[in-house]
Amino acid sequence: MAYRNEQLSEEKVFKDPVHRYVHVRDRVIWDLIGTPEFQRLRRIKQLGTSFFTFHGAEHSRFNHSLGVYEIVRRIIDNFRGNKDWNDEERLLCLAAGLLHDLGHGPFSHSFEKVFDLDHEDYTQAIILGDTSINKILEKVEPGFSQKVADVIAKTYPNKLVVSLISSQIDADRMDYLQRDAYYTGVSYGHFDMERLLRVMRPMDEQVVVKASGMHAVEDYIMSRYQMYWQVYFHPVTRSSEVILTKILHRARHLYKSNYAFHLEPIHFKSFFDDNPSLEDYLKLDESVVNYYFQIWKDEKDPVLSDLCNRFVNRHLFKYIEFNPNQQIGEYMELHSLFVKAGIDPDYYLEVDSSSDLPYDFYRPGEEEERLPIYLQMKNGDLKELSRQSEIVEAISGKKRTDHKLYYPSDFIEALDDTDPTKKRILEILRG
Amino acid sequence: MLKEHAKLITFFSQCEQIIGRKRLQKMIYILKKCNIPFNERYQFHFYGPYSEELTLQVEELVNLGFLNEEKEKKSSYYQYLYSLTEEGEKFLQHFDMDMPNLSKHIEKMNGVSSRFLELVSTMMYFDHLPKEEVEEKVLIVKKKQNYTEDELVEAWEFIREMKHLH
Numbered sequence: 239m240a241y242r243n244e245q246l247s248e249e250k251v252f253k254d255p256v257h258r259y260v261h262v263r264d265r266v267i268w269d270l271i272g273t274p275e276f277q278r279l280r281r282i283k284q285l286g287t288s289f290f291t292f293h294g295a296e297h298s299r300f301n302h303s304l305g306v307y308e309i310v311r312r313i314i315d316n317f318r319g320n321k322d323w324n325d326e327e328r329l330l331c332l333a334a335g336l337l338h339d340l341g342h343g344p345f346s347h348s349f350e351k352v353f354d355l356d357h358e359d360y361t362q363a364i365i366l367g368d369t370s371i372n373k374i375l376e377k378v379e380p381g382f383s384q385k386v387a388d389v390i391a392k393t394y395p396n397k398l399v400v401s402l403i404s405s406q407i408d409a410d411r412m413d414y415l416q417r418d419a420y421y422t423g424v425s426y427g428h429f430d431m432e433r434l435l436r437v438m439r440p441m442d443e444q445v446v447v448k449a450s451g452m453h454a455v456e457d458y459i460m461s462r463y464q465m466y467w468q469v470y471f472h473p474v475t476r477s478s479e480v481i482l483t484k485i486l487h488r489a490r491h492l493y494k495s496n497y498a499f500h501l502e503p504i505h506f507k508s509f510f511d512d513n514p515s516l517e518d519y520l521k522l523d524e525s526v527v528n529y530y531f532q533i534w535k536d537e538k539d540p541v542l543s544d545l546c547n548r549f550v551n552r553h554l555f556k557y558i559e560f561n562p563n564q565q566i567g568e569y570m571e572l573h574s575l576f577v578k579a580g581i582d583p584d585y586y587l588e589v590d591s592s593s594d595l596p597y598d599f600y601r602p603g604e605e606e607e608r609l610p611i612y613l614q615m616k617n618g619d620l621k622e623l624s625r626q627s628e629i630v631e632a633i634s635g636k637k638r639t640d641h642k643l644y645y646p647s648d649f650i651e652a653l654d655d656t657d658p659t660k661k662r663i664l665e666i667l668r669g
Numbered sequence: 670m671l672k673e674h675a676k677l678i679t680f681f682s683q684c685e686q687i688i689g690r691k692r693l694q695k696m697i698y699i700l701k702k703c704n705i706p707f708n709e710r711y712q713f714h715f716y717g718p719y720s721e722e723l724t725l726q727v728e729e730l731v732n733l734g735f736l737n738e739e740k741e742k743k744s745s746y747y748q749y750l751y752s753l754t755e756e757g758e759k760f761l762q763h764f765d766m767d768m769p770n771l772s773k774h775i776e777k778m779n780g781v782s783s784r785f786l787e788l789v790s791t792m793m794y795f796d797h798l799p800k801e802e803v804e805e806k807v808l809i810v811k812k813k814q815n816y817t818e819d820e821l822v823e824a825w826e827f828i829r830e831m832k833h834l835h
Contacts, residue, residue: 356710392713393795395809562671563733563756566763589671593725596710604747605691607724609715639729 242266242329242378252304256417260308266378267307267332273370274520275340279303281523285418286345287478288469290552292422299339305413310335310402312435313409313445322440327399330382333375334389334403338410340364340371344524347595348479352486353509362387363516397443406600406611407438407445407455415461418469426464429457439614446612446620455611456629459600463633466597473642476590477554480644484585485531485545492539501533541585553648558667560589560643568666569643575666579659581649592640600624600634643667673708674726675764678735681753682761684775690749693727694719695786696778702793703831705769717791717811727751735760773834781827788816789824789831800825 244265252260262268270276279300288295310331317323341360343349350356364371365387375383388394392404402409412431419427437451447455469475493503493510505522508514514522534546548554560569569589576583602624603610612620624631645667653660680697687693698718701707709720730736735757739750778786791811795803804821 358712392715393806393810395812397715561733562674563735563760566760570763591671591674591729593674593722593729596720596722596725598721601724605689605749606716607690607694607714607719637725637728637732639725639732641729 242382254301254305254308256305256413256420257308260304261311264329264332266329266374267336269374270333270336270371271304273374275364275369275371276300276303276337278520278523279339279342281525282342282344282346283524284414285422285469286347286475287482288418288422288472288475290478290554291472291474292424292469294421294423295418297417297421299342302414302417303336303339305417306338306403306409307332307336309409309412309431309435313402313438316435316438317440320440322398322442324396327396329378330385330389331399331402333382333386334399335409337361337365337371337386338390338403343519344522344527345479345482348482348486352483352490353512353514355514358391360516360519361390364520365390367516369516398440398445401444401609405445405609406598407434407447407458411462412458415458415465418465419461422469424465424468426468427461429461430454434458441614441620444609444612446614447623449613449615449621449626452613452623452627455613455623456627459623459630459633463599466599467638470597471592471595471640473557474554476595476642477557477644478549478552479595480555480588480590481545481549484588485534485542485549488539488542488545488585489530489534492542497539499534500537501530503530506530541582545585548646555586555588555644556647557590557642557644558669560641562589562641572643572645572663572666575659575663579650579653579657579663581646586646586649588644590642590644592638599637600630602634672764674730674735675761675766676707676768677723677726677730678753678757678761679766679768680771680775681736681751682758683771684779685752687751688748689783690724690727691716692778692783692786693751694723695783695790696775697723698790699778699786699793699831700771700774702790702796703774703834705771705774711794713794713810717787718794730757733760769835774831777827777831777834784814785820785824785827787811787814788820789827792821792824793828 245263246265246268250262250268254260280298282299284297284299284302285295314328314331318325341357341364343357346357365375365383366372372383375386385394389399389403392400394400404410415427416431433451433454437448437454438445439448489503489506490510505526508518531546531550534542535550537543572587573583576587601608601610602622611623613623613626615621624634650660650663695717697707697709698711709723711718711720727736731738735754737752737754741748741750791807792803795806798806807816
């Protein structure tokens with residue numbers, strides 16, 4: 239039997255707290271899961287530093303990737319027999335669902351920001367490079383790895399296949415919302431996925447939703463909205479991200495200044511030099527990064543040592559609401575006051591904005607920015623979701639945005655009470 | 670602080686008005702590909718390169734009162750118009766921005782349709798490929814747009830000229 243059609247002698251199942259079971263029958267999928275590149279995802283947390291806020295949020299990209307695969311598998315099972323669905327694309331969809339997050343690095347978001355990297359580029363590099371993943375995909379048929387890479391990059395010709403993995407209603411979001419809700423323990427994020435899967439239809443180049451399933455979609459859109467503000471953009475998590483970013487900036491600055499680290503940062507060198515190879519990238523997971531942070535706590539550089547202590551021991555920055563329009567003058571003054579007080583504002587004063595954590599809210603795609611969600615009406619017509627649902631219309635109109643100013647309150651408290659600089663800093667921070 | 674926002678404000682300060690969100694998305698992408706230091710991250714979407722980060726930053730600028738957003742009803746959709754406010758101009762005074770003059774770039778891009786900008790930005794998205802493969806790729810991923818041979822030739826020339834503007 240050709241490798242692409244080979245089935246395991248008996249179905250393998252992974253026990254999963256969100257989907258109960260993840261079912262694997264295809265030999266190709268089983269082999270992909272067993273590769274070092276895929277197993278590495280066990281050592282990358284799905285929610286980065288959110289565990290500082292929600293202690294249960296220790297789940298990995300491995301869990302999530304299996305979950306996305308499972309949802310794609312269920313969607314395809316429902317699509318079988320539909321005239322707009324070509325079952326020849328089945329294995330491609332399953333592989334793309336499984337591998338879509340393969341390129342995520344440790345604490346992805348901060349890391350990518352500091353070192354100007356893009357996990358999507360690494361996903362492509364792992365799938366197309368000299369890796370175990372690539373060998374398995376090429377065994378399916380020559381050129382199969384390129385097809386999988388194209389689906390994940392959203393440039394595959396069949397847009398229906400792409401939309402299962404990446405659209406405004408896709409397997410990726412359906413898994414992470416439920417999974418993140420489960421592990422953080424919040425009550426938002428839940429929606430009726432079984433119902434949603436039953437009302438999704440392939441149509442031409444996209445997935446549409448039967449009009450009778452509108453309320454299930456509303457629930458899904460509301461979950462996204464609430465999860466963003468309650469979990470993903472939680473100010474305490476953002477504080478830990480600010481510190482993490484500052485650590486990486488400081489370590490790079492020290493490296494560039496020929497600082498003598500107690501422990502040579504071998505794993506970081508190529509990142510500091512802006513030329514990490516794929517091998518370097520794959521070697522650096524969160525267990526390695528956390529090890530360095532532990533060691534750097536005892537570095538003699540006071541800034542690096544302090545920031546690492548804060549991160550490891552959850553001694554985070556405090557924050558206040560900040561309006562850049564009305565308070566820009568105060569920010570400039572604070573900057574000067576920090577310098578005067580001997581607190582380096584480059585590492586200890588930061589404004590964090592909602593756009594610093596890009597998250598795709600539902601967009602009605604009015605001007606062909608993004609493809610919206612379409613409802614299929616009884617007469618077969620397609621209507622954009624927010625034109626039919628008042629709930630979705632309400633949250634896809636004027637968007638709430640947010641800016642916060644982060645600072646180390648303990649440093650300020652430690653200043654001499656008679657020091658007018660301290661008095662003025664506190665006046666500004668306390669409004 | 671808000672450095673990327675300040676770069677966007679600089680962009681808006683050099684054009685009277687930007688008509689349409691799609692046009693704005695493609696213009697910033699094209700400028701980025703012309704080595705103008707915008708850092709918004711783009712991904713390929715159904716209608717070409719798109720940055721959620723840019724969309725959010727523009728929403729923030731509108732909410733802060735730095736940008737004015739007008740919604741115009743068209744036959745089957747809404748169109749959004751953006752222009753800089755006085756407060757936006759004042760905010761810019763706090764930054765020492767090292768941004769090149771973009772007026773020629775903006776004028777050139779405002780002189781073509783958003784359909785054409787969609788073609789140009791898509792071609793630029795695949796600029797790591799050889800020319801023939803870029804064209805093949807564009808015709809595959811944009812098959813619904815039915816771009817003609819003449820439009821492709823025009824787009825290559827447009828890209829060449831954009832990259833030589835100072």
